[in-house]
Amino acid sequence: MYNPTQLPWRKDESLVEYLEQTGVPRRDFLKFCAEMAVMLGLASAMTPKIAKALASIKRPPVVWLSLQECTGCVESILRSSTPSIGDLLLDTISLDFQENLMAAAGFAAEKALKDSMEANKGKYILVVTGSIPRNEGGIYTTIAGRTAEDHLKEAAAGAAAIVAVGACAHWGNVQAAKPNPTGAVGVRDIITDKPVVNIAGCPPIADVITATLVHVLTFGKIPELDREGRPKFAYGAKIHDQCPRRANYDAGQFVEKFDDEAARNGYCLYHVGCKGPETFSPCPIFMWNNKESWPIGAGHPCIGCTEPHFWDTMTPFYNRLPNTAGIPVERTADIVGGVMTAAAVGGIALHAAATTASRMGKKQLPVHPQHGGSGQGGNSPTSN
Amino acid sequence: MAVTKLVVDPITRIEGHLRIEVQAENGKINNAWASATQFRGLELVLKGRDPRDAWAFAQRICGVCTVVHAVASLRSVENALDIKIPAQAHLIRNLMLGMQYIHDHVVHFYHLHALDWVDVVSALKADAVAAEKIAKGMSDWPNNNAVRFKAVQDRVAGFVQSGQLGIFTNGYWGHPAYKLPPEVNLIAVSHYLEALDWQRDVVALHAVFGGKNPHPNFIVGGMASPINLEARATINADKLTDVNALIKRAQEFVEKVYWPDLVAIAGFYKDWAAIGGGTGNYLCYGDLPKTPNGDDFYFPKGVVMNKDLSKLVPFDQAGVTEQIHSSWYEYSGGNDSALHPWDGETKASYTGPKAPYEYLQDEKKYSFMKSPRYNGKPMEVGPLARMLVGYAAGQKDIKAIVDTTLKALNVGPEALFSTLGRTAARGMESLLYAKLMREWYDDLVTRVKGGDTTTHNGEKWDPSTWPKEAKGFGYLEAPRGALGHWVNIKDGKIENYQAVVPSTWNCSPRDKDGVMGPYEAALVDNHPLADPERPIEILRTIHSFDPCLACGVHVLDATGREITQVKVQ
Numbered sequence: 001m002y003n004p005t006q007l008p009w010r011k012d013e014s015l016v017e018y019l020e021q022t023g024v025p026r027r028d029f030l031k032f033c034a035e036m037a038v039m040l041g042l043a044s045a046m047t048p049k050i051a052k053a054l055a056s057i058k059r060p061p062v063v064w065l066s067l068q069e070c071t072g073c074v075e076s077i078l079r080s081s082t083p084s085i086g087d088l089l090l091d092t093i094s095l096d097f098q099e100n101l102m103a104a105a106g107f108a109a110e111k112a113l114k115d116s117m118e119a120n121k122g123k124y125i126l127v128v129t130g131s132i133p134r135n136e137g138g139i140y141t142t143i144a145g146r147t148a149e150d151h152l153k154e155a156a157a158g159a160a161a162i163v164a165v166g167a168c169a170h171w172g173n174v175q176a177a178k179p180n181p182t183g184a185v186g187v188r189d190i191i192t193d194k195p196v197v198n199i200a201g202c203p204p205i206a207d208v209i210t211a212t213l214v215h216v217l218t219f220g221k222i223p224e225l226d227r228e229g230r231p232k233f234a235y236g237a238k239i240h241d242q243c244p245r246r247a248n249y250d251a252g253q254f255v256e257k258f259d260d261e262a263a264r265n266g267y268c269l270y271h272v273g274c275k276g277p278e279t280f281s282p283c284p285i286f287m288w289n290n291k292e293s294w295p296i297g298a299g300h301p302c303i304g305c306t307e308p309h310f311w312d313t314m315t316p317f318y319n320r321l322p323n324t325a326g327i328p329v330e331r332t333a334d335i336v337g338g339v340m341t342a343a344a345v346g347g348i349a350l351h352a353a354a355t356t357a358s359r360m361g362k363k364q365l366p367v368h369p370q371h372g373g374s375g376q377g378g379n380s381p382t383s384n
Numbered sequence: 385m386a387v388t389k390l391v392v393d394p395i396t397r398i399e400g401h402l403r404i405e406v407q408a409e410n411g412k413i414n415n416a417w418a419s420a421t422q423f424r425g426l427e428l429v430l431k432g433r434d435p436r437d438a439w440a441f442a443q444r445i446c447g448v449c450t451v452v453h454a455v456a457s458l459r460s461v462e463n464a465l466d467i468k469i470p471a472q473a474h475l476i477r478n479l480m481l482g483m484q485y486i487h488d489h490v491v492h493f494y495h496l497h498a499l500d501w502v503d504v505v506s507a508l509k510a511d512a513v514a515a516e517k518i519a520k521g522m523s524d525w526p527n528n529n530a531v532r533f534k535a536v537q538d539r540v541a542g543f544v545q546s547g548q549l550g551i552f553t554n555g556y557w558g559h560p561a562y563k564l565p566p567e568v569n570l571i572a573v574s575h576y577l578e579a580l581d582w583q584r585d586v587v588a589l590h591a592v593f594g595g596k597n598p599h600p601n602f603i604v605g606g607m608a609s610p611i612n613l614e615a616r617a618t619i620n621a622d623k624l625t626d627v628n629a630l631i632k633r634a635q636e637f638v639e640k641v642y643w644p645d646l647v648a649i650a651g652f653y654k655d656w657a658a659i660g661g662g663t664g665n666y667l668c669y670g671d672l673p674k675t676p677n678g679d680d681f682y683f684p685k686g687v688v689m690n691k692d693l694s695k696l697v698p699f700d701q702a703g704v705t706e707q708i709h710s711s712w713y714e715y716s717g718g719n720d721s722a723l724h725p726w727d728g729e730t731k732a733s734y735t736g737p738k739a740p741y742e743y744l745q746d747e748k749k750y751s752f753m754k755s756p757r758y759n760g761k762p763m764e765v766g767p768l769a770r771m772l773v774g775y776a777a778g779q780k781d782i783k784a785i786v787d788t789t790l791k792a793l794n795v796g797p798e799a800l801f802s803t804l805g806r807t808a809a810r811g812m813e814s815l816l817y818a819k820l821m822r823e824w825y826d827d828l829v830t831r832v833k834g835g836d837t838t839t840h841n842g843e844k845w846d847p848s849t850w851p852k853e854a855k856g857f858g859y860l861e862a863p864r865g866a867l868g869h870w871v872n873i874k875d876g877k878i879e880n881y882q883a884v885v886p887s888t889w890n891c892s893p894r895d896k897d898g899v900m901g902p903y904e905a906a907l908v909d910n911h912p913l914a915d916p917e918r919p920i921e922i923l924r925t926i927h928s929f930d931p932c933l934a935c936g937v938h939v940l941d942a943t944g945r946e947i948t949q950v951k952v953q
Contacts, residue, residue, distance in 0.1 A: 070444050102551045103397075137739065266618055298596075317440060
């Protein structure tokens with residue numbers, strides 16, 4: 001239950017900007033603040049403080065594009081517990097465009113998108129779910145008569161940060177599985193001039209999505225990423241190394257058939273196809289649905305859904321992973337991720353923006369993200 | 385008055401990419417085209433795969449109906465290979481399906497459909513004390529009190545005053561089609577927020593048995609989650625206690641919040657009981673078998689033709705075919721043939737305009753949806769079809785709830801064939817599911833007590849036990865309606881896979897005889913469109929189907945020339 005006495009928005013920036021957009025000049029705003037100080041019987045020295053407090057009313061704008069996908073990722077974020085989806089929508093961000101939840105449709109929806117992108121140019125967070133089909137000129141996903149690729153490029157151009165949520169936006173996912181009939185690709189295959197955070201999974205865990213958004217909003221930069229663009233705070237370790245059934249693996253206690261005696265004792269699922277040894281995912285730690293359980297916790301082998309191309313590399317799902325026993329447990333996300341991706345993205349921060357924010361003495365969303373990514377310890381984003 | 389043509393794209397608050405184009409004259413819609421503007425090709429991806437993996441691929445057809453595609457796929461493979469699932473797996477699947485339905489219907493009602501009927505901005509004018517009085521007359525839900533309502537109102541007021549309306553930006557607030565008093569709007573907004581938390585919590589039932597939601601895990605031959613009361617990592621008393629509590633919570637919300645809201649809101653919109661009926665043909669595959677592997681269903685199978693509830697036409701999957709006359713596909717035997725899904729083909733062949741495009745409706749082909757037909761006729765599928773088929777079949781529980789609802793709203797059975805009927809049917813069956821879930825849970829626990837802990841039948845797990853060739857049909861009643869998966873297996877691999885989904889039935893474009901699909905037919909059935917710039921009426925009817933797809937709106941005359949420049953305030 002929320003506390004109704006609390007201001008329902010973040011104290012970051014820019015009621016002034018909002019007023020200016022609606023035709024109230026900054027000097028009028030300051031005049032209003034001076035009058036407020038008088039009315040409240042305060043010394044005139046308080047005026048700047050009042051102005052500063054009032055000017056802080058603004059929730060960070062978020063624009064969410066749903067491209068070629070199944071909406072599972074949106075459903076997943078609806079399951080978020082901290083913050084809850086209600087708190088996220090009303091208190092934390094301003095979700096200016098999101099097809100599954102927004103009230104407007106048609107022209108009115110398109111206008112909401114356009115307005116937010118214009119008013120918040122360089123400052124909004126772009127969330128993308130879904131892949132981008134490129135065959136036949138991208139005709140396999142059109143929205144309002146325009147292709148997914150067209151929508152993505154336009155929205156990405158003005159975004160401060162891009163968060164690709166889910167396996168489809170990450171690398172194309174099930175549509176991109178052989179033979180990839182529509183030529184589906186992920187966001188990083190198209191947007192190569194700015195960093196893209198890949199929240200991996202089909203779908204990702206709700207709390208990983210919201211934690212990443214909160215990270216960007218609170219710290220004014222994107223979290224440190226592995227070579228796949230996945231935030232290390234979530235995807236830094238393999239399921240196998242965090243699994244409560246690891247002791248069974250080490251002890252040689254394996255389920256050989258579903259519902260056998262070993263299954264009923266909760267032993268290791270490796271022999272019935274578990275992909276945990278190859279999969280970087282926070283499932284065992286974050287768990288799912290209010291920490292109720294997770295796939296291995298419910299007796300099913302991991303299918304490896306946070307790994308790129310898992311529909312082709314991890315299938316048949318119930319066959320034992322080849323060569324797993326040979327993989328040293330200390331193998332890192334960067335090395336494994338590097339198999340799939342040529343270039344490194346790790347550690348790209350929105351350096352210039354963060355610097356600007358710190359100079360202004362307050363936390364702030366990045367204004368002009370680094371193009372080409374030569375920020376703090378980062379390398380160029382992949383351009384394949 | 386001029387003929388106007390209107391395009392709505394994107395149609396929001398649905399899953400996927402749907403585009404509606406309509407033609408209207410004198411405030412009434414007289415022609416309509418429904419188009420799916422997305423193709424993913426999963427049927428092609430499934431070819432050559434291990435049939436035991438198919439559920440996981442097929443499940444990704446939809447992340448909203450996250451359980452149903454998986455189960456339809458399992459049933460198709462189990463049907464093909466003659467695999468029988470154990471009683472406990474059957475009950476667990478039913479519990480998961482039941483929670484899928486209830487969850488889906490509540491989310492649809494509050495978060496996808498309510499804003500077509502509820503004016504959020506009007507709620508700011510409500511008197512919280514008066515709202516409490518009204519709400520207390522609806523149910524004894526503890527949060528129906530003035531303190532809570534006032535807190536919600538303050539929160540929404542603060543939100544609106546921030547100038548950042550977020551998801552409420554550019555809604556059709558203040559449209560004369562909104563009829564609820566401010567107090568009822570406030571109650572609905574309060575429940576909108578409560579339902580957000582509720583839906584997150586109750587769906588944890590899927591995690592207990594399937595490890596997660598969306599996209600919980602399943603397995604051919606039963607369920608992967610073993611029952612062992614003496615182990616930590618299995619279905620034990622701790623997990624069963626969670627399930628019990630989640631069912632209780634789901635049931636209470638349906639009975640004390642969703643159903644009362646539905647009846648109260650419907651009471652203000654009775655004119656919508658004469659709008660948007662459409663094809664008048666209703667199909668239910670039958671679902672929720674009473675026994676494992678049986679075909680005696682809680683929701684009986686059958687077809688109602690031409691709104692005739694006195695006669696139930698039998699359903700046989702052999703009567704299902706798909707046409708592509710108006711769809712961007714090719715058939716090897718000619719584009720006017722109708723193929724049964726076992727002989728189905730998925731060869732995309734886009735012939736529409738190059739993007740960016742303005743209009744599709746002048747094209748002969750205008751959608752990535754095929755046109756499914758039953759015995760050659762278009763069929764509406766979904767909650768209303770289930771209630772009508774159940775009613776025509778004389779199913780006691782369904783008849784009782786339908787009659788009670790009609791009485792509560794003081795309308796006759798003809799009111800069911802409408803936009804309102806479709807929305808009400810969703811609430812009716814949620815009540816039935818809530819009751820059934822309690823029965824299934826009790827049955828599960830009783831069986832465990834009696835020593836039945838088997839959840840998987842692995843006799844035919846090994847592909848060496850399979851016939852060289854086999855084909856199967858996996859039917860299911862998804863929240864949105866009749867769902868069928870057809871699989872052909874050869875040499876242990878999938879040779880062909882076809883899914884005919886509820887939205888394909890409902891969103892179907894015109895067939896070779898020029899007959900409209902249900903969305904299209906509903907939009908031309910006595911359908912108002914007061915203000916083409918704010919087409920809220922189109923959203924009401926299209927959302928009443930709970931589409932699983934996405935769309936856009938432009939206004940032009942019958943020759944394609946724009947005659948109304950749409951401006952949005």
